[in-house]
Amino acid sequence: MGGKHNGPAEPRVALRVRALESLLIEKGLLSTEVVDEVVRVYENDIGPMNGAKVVARAWVDPEYKRRLLADGTAAVGELGFGGRGGGDRLVVVENTPAVHNLVVCTLCSCYPWPVLGLPPTWYKMPAYRSRAVLEPRKVLSEFGLEVPESVEIRVWDSSAEIRYMVLPERPRGTERLGEAELAALVTRDAMIGVARVGALV
Numbered sequence: 569m570g571g572k573h574n575g576p577a578e579p580r581v582a583l584r585v586r587a588l589e590s591l592l593i594e595k596g597l598l599s600t601e602v603v604d605e606v607v608r609v610y611e612n613d614i615g616p617m618n619g620a621k622v623v624a625r626a627w628v629d630p631e632y633k634r635r636l637l638a639d640g641t642a643a644v645g646e647l648g649f650g651g652r653g654g655g656d657r658l659v660v661v662e663n664t665p666a667v668h669n670l671v672v673c674t675l676c677s678c679y680p681w682p683v684l685g686l687p688p689t690w691y692k693m694p695a696y697r698s699r700a701v702l703e704p705r706k707v708l709s710e711f712g713l714e715v716p717e718s719v720e721i722r723v724w725d726s727s728a729e730i731r732y733m734v735l736p737e738r739p740r741g742t743e744r745l746g747e748a749e750l751a752a753l754v755t756r757d758a759m760i761g762v763a764r765v766g767a768l769v
C-alpha cells in the first residue's frame with residue numbers, strides 16, 4: 569500500500585488504540601470480548617447509521633439528493649458527518665434500474681469512515697479486493713445479490729483522496745415511510761453495493 573491509500577496517520581492511530589486496549593485488558597478493566605463486541609457494533613450498527621441517515625434524506629428530498637451526488641463531502645457535512653478518516657473527498661454514486669455500483673479498495677482498505685464506520689473484515693481481504701474488479705457480477709452473486717446482465721456494474725476503487733458510498737435504490741412499498749423509518753431499512757452492505765435495500769413485505 570502506498571501513500572495514496574491509508575496515510576501515515578491511520579496506522580499510528582491503530583497502534584495507539586491497540587496499545588490502549590492491551591493496557592486496559594492487562595489492568596482488568598476491559599475484556600477482549602467487550603472490545604470485539606464494541607467493534608462489531610461499530611461495524612454493523614453505529615457506524616453505518618450515519619450513512620443510512622444520508623440515504624434516507626436523499627430519498628425524501630430531491631434537492632438534497634442533487635447536492636449529495638454533486639458534492640458528497642459538503643452534503644454529508646450538512647448532516648454533521650465528516651472529519652478525519654473520510655479522505656479528502658466523498659463521492660456518492662447512485663444505483664438505478666440500469667446501473668449498479670460497487671465500492672472496493674484494491675490496494676488496502678480505504679473506506680468512508682464518517683458515513684459507514686469501520687470496514688467489515690471481508691472488505692479488507694485480498695480476495696474481495698481483487699475479485700470485485702475482475703468478476704464483480706460473480707462476487708455479488710456470492711453475496712446473494714443477482715444483478716441481471718442488462719444492468720451495468722460500475723466498480724469504484726477508493727483511495728485516501730476519494731472514498732465512495734453507494735446511494736441504493738429506494739425499495740417499492742416505502743412511499744408512506746418517514747425519514748427515520750427509511751433510514752432503519754438501509755444497511756451497511758447496501759451502501760458498499762453488495763446488497764440491495766430490501767422491499768417491505
Ligand code: FE
Pocket residue numbers: 573574673674675676677678726727728
Ligand atoms: Fe486503500
